[in-house]
Amino acid sequence: MTGKNNGFALPRRVILQGVASVALLGLGKIAFGAAPAFAANDKYPDEAFKQKSSDDAIKLLYGKTAEKSDKIKLDAPEIAENGAVVPIAVSSTLSDVTAIAFLVAENPNALVAAYKIPAGTMPSVANRIKMARTSNVIVVVEAGGKLYSTSKEVKVTVGGCGG
Amino acid sequence: MRPAIRFASIGLALAALAYAAAPSATAADAVDPVADAKAFKKYFTDKFPKVKLEDFVNGPYSMDEGLHQQWQEKEQFPPYEFSLELGKEMFSKPFKNGKSYGDCFPNKGIGIRQNYPYFDEKEGKVITLELALNRCREANGEPPFSYVKDEMAALTAYMAFTSRGKPFDIKIPNDPRALAAYENGKEYFYTRRGQLNFSCATCHVQSPGERIRAEVLAPALGILNAMPIYRSEWSGMGTTSRRFTSCNSQIRGVPFSPQDDEYRNVEYYLSFVSNGLPISGPGARP
Amino acid sequence: MASTIRVRATSSGETTEVQALIQHPMDSGFIKDAKGETIPPHFIQQLTFEYDGKVVFAADWGGGVSKDPYVKFAFKGGKKGDDLKVSWVDSKGKTDTTTAKIL
Structure with missing residues (x-):
């Protein structure tokens, strides 16, 4: 894994073509094979x-x-209107950002979404996530081969796991 | 009729406002919808001096800053988008007999949502948009849709969308039956019911902007302008019928069937007193 | 059947802002239905955006992403009128793909 993963080295995703054999760059220590x-x-x-x-x-x-890191800006509501749909946006002033992940500490499974940011793509993502209850929302940013994070508590009064 | 129920405090307060605003009202029991509507708006604008009149159509989002931001975020790509598209597609697709929804409505059904419900003097009853849509289907040999969601929500979403920004323009014809329907709807609105002993007004006139358990209550003024709505709580779309029946269930009352006279009349009343406020549907709500 | 994917891609000259909304239940596997039976997990796992033969954004998602998921990002470049290809695959192996024009 190079620290400077500039994205051109990232394998092209070929979901619908079924072509195998690209390298698993950018995924850290996930088991190969x-x-x-x-x-x-x-x-x-x-x-x-x-x-x-x-x-x-x-x-x-x-x-x-x-x-x-204080170079990550996390936009999340103080009180979620409904845990089923919590809008969360992140941007970062870190350089060479290669990945951004969203986690909710108190969800049954903490990891919600992991995004890959190829070179030329802005280090900024907005999405809508589910929260089972009041929890810290954690954002992890991979930049220059290092990992940074920030978090914010979001209060949930109507849980997003009750249907 | 139990007098104690009819004279809920809010009803009294509003009635007092109505009379104050309508010097021409002579008898204490005169029905004066125009004065009602004026007093209704005054009540809300006095209660929420910072909220612009046309913003009341945005329900709880007009009442709470944090909610407002989340709504703005959602509106960037609103959750009712799929329903709206489905409605548009359905609306233009002909029935088996070759006719389509447009043939059942004035102006081919485009930009007319603000005129519903209306009072049909032939039938002597209130006709809502949802009712008119199902009658249109049946008249063309198609089975009616469920009133509460799915296709009905999609069709009304599209019709509301083509009327966005147009002010509610509900008319009460010079027909004692129309006035009676209005009065009946008003009475329904202020009557307490269910195990919780709530009226519609208890939540949506007395307490908008406040939380009932976890949710911020919407103001009654403009509440129907946003219909149909995608509610996160429902994880989907719902019509005016769904709103009325689910409200009745939530206060632990027994809901009527969608489009029963009571609901048609309360929709008539509630739409009339929101006359002048713009159609904002389809809407998104927590 | 209509595509499950709605895309709005807008070029400002320098960058292209992309918003997507996808019709999908995103069942997490933690919710029970009215009968008390667990609704089995069914959610989009991978979503990719390709421009000019190159991946410009890629998502790995779990069941914690909201129903009818939404995502917004931006990349440098992207010309008005060019194609942006969007594809997803879910936990049952279903896929959908669409190509949107950059506006």
Whole structure:
């Protein structure tokens, strides 16, 4: 894994073409050689998504631990209108950002979404996530081969796991 | 009729406002919808001086800053988008007999949502948009849809969308039956019911902007302008019928069937007192 | 059947902002239905955006992403009128793909 993963080296995803054999760059210490779950492409980090704890999920996903950074801006509501749909946006002023992940510490599985940011793509993502209850929302940013994070508590009065 | 129920405090307060605003009202029991509507708006604009009149159609989002931001975020790509598209597709697709929804409505059904419900003087009853849509289907040999969601929500979403920004323009014809329907709807609105003993007004006139358990209550003024709505709580779309029946269930009352006279009349009343406020549907709600 | 994917890609000259909304239940596997039976997991796992033969954004998702998921990002370049290809695959192996024009 190079620290300067500038994105041109990232394998092209070929979800619908079923072409195998691209390298698994950018996925840290995910086991190589396991059969791809679907048509060959970057392997889906199944195990990371099954972890209960956010620390375990981050470790499986990136193979390292994150340090706190104030160069990550996390936009999240104080009180979620409904845990089923919580809008969360992130941007970062860190350079060479290669990945951004969203975790909810108190969800049954902490990891919600992991995005790859190829070179030329802005280090900024907005999405809508589910929250089972009041929890810290943790955002992890991989930049220059290092891992950074920030978090914010979002209060949930109507849980997103009750249907 | 139990007098104690009819004279809920809010009803009294509003009635007092109505009379104050309508010097021409002579008898204490005169029905004066225009004065009602004026007093209704005054009540809300006095209660929420910072909220612009046309913003009341945005329900709880007009009442709470944090909610407003989440709504803005959602509106960037709103959750009712799929329903709206389905509605548009359905609306233009002909029935088996070659006719289509447009043939059942004035102006081919485009930009007319603000005129519903209306009072049909032939039938002597209130006709809502949802009712008119199902009658249109049946008249063309198609089975009616469920009133509460799915296809009905999609069709009304599209019709509301083509009327966005147009002010509610509900008319009460000079027909004692129309006035009676209005009065009946108003009475329904202020009557307490269910195990919780709530009226519609208890939540949506007395307490908008406040939380009932976890949710911020919407103001009654403009509440129907946003219909149909995608509610995160429902994980899907719902019509005016769904709103009425689910409200009744939530106060642990027994809901009527969608489009029963009571609901048609309360929709008539509630739409009339929101006259002048713009159609904003389809909407998104927590 | 209509595509499950709605895309809005807007070029400002320098960058292209992309928003996508996808029709999908995103069942997490933690929710029970009205009968008390668990709704089995069914969610989009991978989503990719390709421009000019190159991946510009790639998502790995779990069941914690909201129903009818939404995502927004931006990349440098992208010309008005060019194609942006969007594809997803879910936990049951279903896929969908669409090509949107950059506006």
